[in-house]
Amino acid sequence: MNSSAQFCLINGQLVPIATAAIGVNDLSLQRGYGIFDFFKVVGGKPVFLDDHLERFLFSAKEMRLDKGLTTGLLTGQVQMLLEKNDLPESGVRLTLTGGYSPDGYSLANPNLVVTQTPVTLNRGLPPGIELMTYPFQRQLPRVKTIDYLMAIWLQPTIRQNQANDVLYKSEGVVRECPRANFFIINNKGELQTTREKLLWGITRKKVLEIAGKFLPVAEKDITVADLAQSREAFITSTTKHITPVIAIDGQKIGPGEPGELTRLLSEGLLHQVFADY
Amino acid sequence: MNSSAQFCLINGQLVPIATAAIGVNDLSLQRGYGIFDFFKVVGGKPVFLDDHLERFLFSAKEMRLDKGLTTGLLTGQVQMLLEKNDLPESGVRLTLTGGYSPDGYSLANPNLVVTQTPVTLNRGLPPGIELMTYPFQRQLPRVKTIDYLMAIWLQPTIRQNQANDVLYKSEGVVRECPRANFFIINNKGELQTTREKLLWGITRKKVLEIAGKFLPVAEKDITVADLAQSREAFITSTTKHITPVIAIDGQKIGPGEPGELTRLLSEGLLHQVFADY
DSSP: OOOOOSEEEETTEEEEGGGOEEETTBHHHHHOOEEEEEEEEETTEESSHHHHHHHHHHHHHHTTOOSSOOHHHHHHHHHHHHHHHOOSSEEEEEEEEOOBOTTSSSOOSOOEEEEEEOOOOOOSOOOOEEEEEEEOOOSSTTSOBSOOHHHHHTHHHHHHTTOSEEEEEETTEEEEETTEEEEEEOTTSOEEOOOSSSOOOHHHHHHHHHHHTTSOEEOSOEEHHHHHHOSEEEEEETTTEEEEEEEETTEESTTSSOOHHHHHHHHHHHHHHHTTO | OOOOOSEEEETTEEEEGGGOEEETTBHHHHHOOEEEEEEEEETTEESSHHHHHHHHHHHHHHTTOOSSOOHHHHHHHHHHHHHHHOOSSEEEEEEEEOOBOTTSSSOOSOEEEEEEEOOOOOOSOOOOEEEEEEEOOOSSTTSOBSOOHHHHHTHHHHHHTTOSEEEEEETTEEEEETTEEEEEEOTTSOEEOOOSSSOOOHHHHHHHHHHHTTSOEEOSOEEHHHHHHOSEEEEEETTTEEEEEEEETTEESTTSSOOHHHHHHHHHHHHHHHTTO
16 A cells, blocks of 8 residues: 555656656755645545645745745646555655756745655554753744754754654743644643744644634643643644653653543544544 | 856766756755855865865764765865866855655765856955845854755845845844855954854955954954944955945945955955965
């Protein structure tokens, strides 16, 4: 089922993945300039596609890369790629770069690359993970840029700290993990997640909607001090769905095991993701 | 003389520039992860090559990309490319990326790309330019990463402000331009340049050496407040050499024209760059 994709799309053209390449003058390689989005495909169907394409176009516009792209055009390209590769469960990444810049600095015609890869999707509640906090603020945080420089640079540090991932903090506020949003159940029993200076994940949005039906929800700054008072914590992402967080910087969250509300929210999310398939 | 280069090097192999490409799984395109350096070639000879290669290897090491690279190996590759392209005056860029990552996130075998392009080198003191300040702190500032996301994103803002370039500031301190270092002649007549949280340019280093022979030099924080008191200001880079700054955020520096010490330093630098050729 999950063999590799044979094809990707470069500027709307199907290209065998083995030869898919971007010229060395592209501004991604030259200047790290680009945006992307990533969604999952379950049972051959894209999940939350409209949300992802809307965010992709938002990112493109913010980065001045939105020349002529529409959700219709992108949906058509995605359908073509899905049919060609025929992978029932996968992740699709749309990447838009600054293009082939004559002077290596000014924006050119963006290059659009659509790739599909096998993914492993959490289908239940995974074991709890441990995070370490690190002082960092992503630049242009509402935009899904390709800038993961700090995230990748920190990987050995995360291992040294025996953590599973890093949680960025700035101005005393906990923001996000490099590829996931962060939530707590605070000491009032509310679901709380920071709103500002971070990427608004699609799974984050779905979890806020689901939680709104049965929990008080507070979309406001989680301070570093709030962590010690938290009853539960978890992260959200397109592939991880809800993953419990049981310790941060070596300090247990609540009793140090996945919480009941985390479990309930996970069930609600997984129901939405997998129900139709 | 300055026709385009016909060849570049990818992982030590000469490749026609028209077909030179990097696979779409490379961590530069996927995650903006890479470093580079850039030096000029005058009369067919690299200028300050050892300084540039030393900094390139420093950047590689800091970013955990330094597998097996040496100045000897890099010098050999550079020589091969220079001979093949036969361009007397040009810029050479060495780029080292995170490589083809199987999971799109973990570091892989770095890809080394060496390209050569025609450049225009300042041979005298160019007209003064105007800068606008902008609050920003580069991540991993001592490393010459490929992260120019903010610099490119700010280009329309710079034009709107009728400035020629942006000068980053953080914590009340003036740091650097995206591709140049910044100096002032302060109100005591000292040459002053910020030392911390910025890239240590090779031209910056040469100017500090030259200035040390006839001027008091203060390598310490230039605060935003210091700007109004400055007698002269200029920026330095590999291609711009010394370029006078005559206004910042619409406020004149000194009398609003290139200063005498700026001119003297420029002569000293240009002598070093061009004397042997």
